[in-house]
Amino acid sequence: MPSSLSKVVTIERHILDNQGQHPGATGRLTSLLYDIALAAKLIARETTRAGIANVLGITSGQNVHGEIQQKLDVYADQVIFRMNDHTGRVCVMASEEHDDLLHIPERYPPGHYVLIYDPLDGSSNIDVNASIGTIFAIHHRITPGDGHGTLEDVLQPGSRLVAAAYVIYGSSTMMVYSTGQGVHGFTLDPSIGEFLLSHPDIRTPSTGKYYSVNQGRQKHWSRGVQRYVAWLQGLDDEGREPLGLRYIGSMIADFHRNLLRGGVFLYPADTGQPSGKLRLTYEAQPLAFIAAQAGGYASDGARDILSIQPENLHQRVPVFMGSRDLVEKAEQFLREDA
Numbered sequence: 001m002p003s004s005l006s007k008v009v010t011i012e013r014h015i016l017d018n019q020g021q022h023p024g025a026t027g028r029l030t031s032l033l034y035d036i037a038l039a040a041k042l043i044a045r046e047t048t049r050a051g052i053a054n055v056l057g058i059t060s061g062q063n064v065h066g067e068i069q070q071k072l073d074v075y076a077d078q079v080i081f082r083m084n085d086h087t088g089r090v091c092v093m094a095s096e097e098h099d100d101l102l103h104i105p106e107r108y109p110p111g112h113y114v115l116i117y118d119p120l121d122g123s124s125n126i127d128v129n130a131s132i133g134t135i136f137a138i139h140h141r142i143t144p145g146d147g148h149g150t151l152e153d154v155l156q157p158g159s160r161l162v163a164a165a166y167v168i169y170g171s172s173t174m175m176v177y178s179t180g181q182g183v184h185g186f187t188l189d190p191s192i193g194e195f196l197l198s199h200p201d202i203r204t205p206s207t208g209k210y211y212s213v214n215q216g217r218q219k220h221w222s223r224g225v226q227r228y229v230a231w232l233q234g235l236d237d238e239g240r241e242p243l244g245l246r247y248i249g250s251m252i253a254d255f256h257r258n259l260l261r262g263g264v265f266l267y268p269a270d271t272g273q274p275s276g277k278l279r280l281t282y283e284a285q286p287l288a289f290i291a292a293q294a295g296g297y298a299s300d301g302a303r304d305i306l307s308i309q310p311e312n313l314h315q316r317v318p319v320f321m322g323s324r325d326l327v328e329k330a331e332q333f334l335r336e337d338a
């Protein structure tokens with residue numbers, strides 16, 4: 001075997017090695033993460049074909065080959081559900097695409113875990129060829145017994161997450177995951193169809209180069225948010241150099257860049273959106289978990305996002321996340337102007 005091959009770590013091997021370090025691990029979480037990685041590969045394949053599907057001409061849902069085309073977000077949603085509905089590892093699921101819980105079909109055994117996901121975040125970016133992502137959150141079930149899961153299993157604070165992951169479909173496809181033992185990133189090698197370890201043990205800088213916000217909504221912001229963003233821009237009396245503004249409008253892409261380079265991503269509450277835009281259980285919680293595992297921090301402006309007890313499945317939450325110093329500064333400005 002060429003010596004370079006001994007350095008290649010597939011996501012499967014990494015997950016397995018990681019789980020091996022947990023005393024009493026049964027391998028169920030390992031298998032669930034495999035299933036998620038496989039779903040990610042299928043979605044990545046369709047994502048790269050999305051543009052060419054348009055070129056081939058789709059009318060009323062059919063392409064020139066007579067194949068029924070699905071919207072990519074519907075496809076992603078179904079792939080993730082079907083990949084996990086029959087394995088005996090999951091007791092209930094929830095997705096951004098569905099108002100209600102996704103129950104495991106009666107003919108399959110319910111399992112130990114709860115899977116919550118946003119199948120294709122930033123989907124308005126598909127048509128303009130910008131990056132999009134998928135987000136996963138995994139909890140243990142908390143209802144007793146081995147029946148089907150309930151809303152109570154889904155509505156848990158982020159501090160109880162067992163694992164979280166996101167996939168970014170960009171210039172390459174990457175999957176980033178944490179099971180509470182650091183954050184690890186894998187790049188999909190399309191020639192062999194494997195996610196290979198490319199970013200072991202990601203640590204986010206404590207302060208950063210970038211801020212990411214929809215600045216167009218500035219007139220709707222509170223005074224605290226206005227003052228905070230002016231501080232990021234170096235417009236206050238401290239005379240600091242401004243941070244660079246980077247905003248794709250696809251949270252995973254904005255979050256991922258800032259995780260690696262340092263920075264803050266914010267989607268604050270404003271007068272038009274009093275709880276912000278982003279959803280707590282399948283957008284903010286998993287990214288807050290990953291940020292914390294990488295040494296960063298995520299806040300709703302007043303408290304740690306991981307401490308919030310969700311009240312309902314699709315609840316929104318203001319978000320400030322990324323480098324710890326920058327997020328704590330946001331809390332300071334919002335406290336002063338409360």
Ligand code: AHM
Binds near residue numbers: 249
């Ligand atoms: P979506 O779940 O409908 O795709 O919306 C979420 C997306 C995030 O990815 C992104 O951060 C945000 O919406 C951008 O919103 P805006 O266009 O208001 O800046």
Ligand code: MG
Binds near residue numbers: 096118120121122283
């Ligand atoms: Mg979304």
